[in-house]
Amino acid sequence: METKPPGDDVENIVAIPQQEMKNNWSDLLVQLAERRDKQIYIAIFRHFAPKIKAYIARLGLVESTAEELMQETMLAVWRKAHMYNRSKAAASTWIYTLARNLSIDWMRKQKYPEYGLEAWHEEPDEERNSGEDEVTADRLQKAISQLPEKQAQVIYMSFFEGRSHTDISDRLGIPLGSVKSRLRLASEKLKMIWRDDV
Amino acid sequence: MNIKHHLDEATLVSYAAGSMSQAMALVVACHISMCSSCRQRIHQTEMIGGMLLENLEPADISESALEQVLACIDEAPEIEESVAAAPIFDSAPLENGADRISDLPAPLADYIGGSLDQVEWSRIVPGVYYHDLPCKTERGGVSRLMRIAPGKAMLPHSHDGNELTLILKGSFSDEIGRFTAGDIADLDSEIEHQPLVDSDEDCICLIATDAPLKFSTLLGKLVQPMTGF
Numbered sequence A: 001m002e003t004k005p006p007g008d009d010v011e012n013i014v015a016i017p018q019q020e021m022k023n024n025w026s027d028l029l030v031q032l033a034e035r036r037d038k039q040i041y042i043a044i045f046r047h048f049a050p051k052i053k054a055y056i057a058r059l060g061l062v063e064s065t066a067e068e069l070m071q072e073t074m075l076a077v078w079r080k081a082h083m084y085n086r087s088k089a090a091a092s093t094w095i096y097t098l099a100r101n102l103s104i105d106w107m108r109k110q111k112y113p114e115y116g117l118e119a120w121h122e123e124p125d126e127e128r129n130s131g132e133d134e135v136t137a138d139r140l141q142k143a144i145s146q147l148p149e150k151q152a153q154v155i156y157m158s159f160f161e162g163r164s165h166t167d168i169s170d171r172l173g174i175p176l177g178s179v180k181s182r183l184r185l186a187s188e189k190l191k192m193i194w195r196d197d198v
Numbered sequence B: 001m002n003i004k005h006h007l008d009e010a011t012l013v014s015y016a017a018g019s020m021s022q023a024m025a026l027v028v029a030c031h032i033s034m035c036s037s038c039r040q041r042i043h044q045t046e047m048i049g050g051m052l053l054e055n056l057e058p059a060d061i062s063e064s065a066l067e068q069v070l071a072c073i074d075e076a077p078e079i080e081e082s083v084a085a086a087p088i089f090d091s092a093p094l095e096n097g098a099d100r101i102s103d104l105p106a107p108l109a110d111y112i113g114g115s116l117d118q119v120e121w122s123r124i125v126p127g128v129y130y131h132d133l134p135c136k137t138e139r140g141g142v143s144r145l146m147r148i149a150p151g152k153a154m155l156p157h158s159h160d161g162n163e164l165t166l167i168l169k170g171s172f173s174d175e176i177g178r179f180t181a182g183d184i185a186d187l188d189s190e191i192e193h194q195p196l197v198d199s200d201e202d203c204i205c206l207i208a209t210d211a212p213l214k215f216s217t218l219l220g221k222l223v224q225p226m227t228g229f
């Protein structure tokens, strides 16, 4: 049944990884840890630094602080790259937690309680697909756009404004229980995109 | 560890978003380090954060930002040492009289040192002790360890906000069920409960709230054993 001309497969093997590498930040981060290569770092920096700054600015920090914390986060990416475990998280998730922790530490002058490195280092549980960030970025965007507005709102208020349940409850003038049920519903729907392989 | 009571999904979102008080985040981090199923769940919840970051409109960054960061790297190129993986929490006594690795989840050990035996307790009433932690709270909430003797109960109470109670040792039962080491009671204002310590040993829990309990503002009233009155 093989009717492909000879050489075609070889070409595909060469071509596919190159194309994936263009956007696969998780693989790049693993390579950064292994090779300590500045060119790889610069590529990661160009992609993530402006997004990290946008995230920090949304938490309500002034521009100069957002710039400073962004630089600290990017420095942490270099210094902690060897702690990154791609079976546990996509590059964007890992970098997000670095930015989150540094921002909170700065705002509260207290270290955000982390659940410990064992969480990143323990034996890999069921492997997630490589390139999951690329595959699911579109899906997530779609999933978020499909959330009822009230559910999307509490997700944004949590992640981008750093508001607690009680704070959201006050702001929106709704009971605490409603805030929590909206968050629950939203989160469960968003998580479906990782379970749903279709 | 046989954990039956887990974190509410809404609590996981708040932790992943970095939007809960230090006190609450500590209890969550402790449960996660004890519970593989919630660890699994938090990874996914944090992925929401990663995806939201990925979808953000990029901000303008300073032109020299990359240069500055590269200069920092050249100045101190050494990478950060991996901190030795924190011991996995294990409350089961080890055989052969070997020392237990730790009776504390790692995030709590950062605040009180290696062991529950080292905690300095203050007495509220006979059989009920507390130790306040230095974590920041929200709206007059608490961040503390409680140690309660067998057979003691707490007065029924409710709260305006959330309450997280993680069992580190011993057990208690309330209207919701029985809670043993590793279990977390993740409650909000809709629930009124009256926990009764039903283990042979003292029950030690880590508690955080984001509002004072309904009945009082006085510390002595926070936990009022039925028998203490």
Ligand SMILES: [Zn+2]
Residues within 6 Å of the ligand: B003, B005, B006, B007, B031, B035, B036, B037, B038, B039
């Ligand atoms: Zn759990």
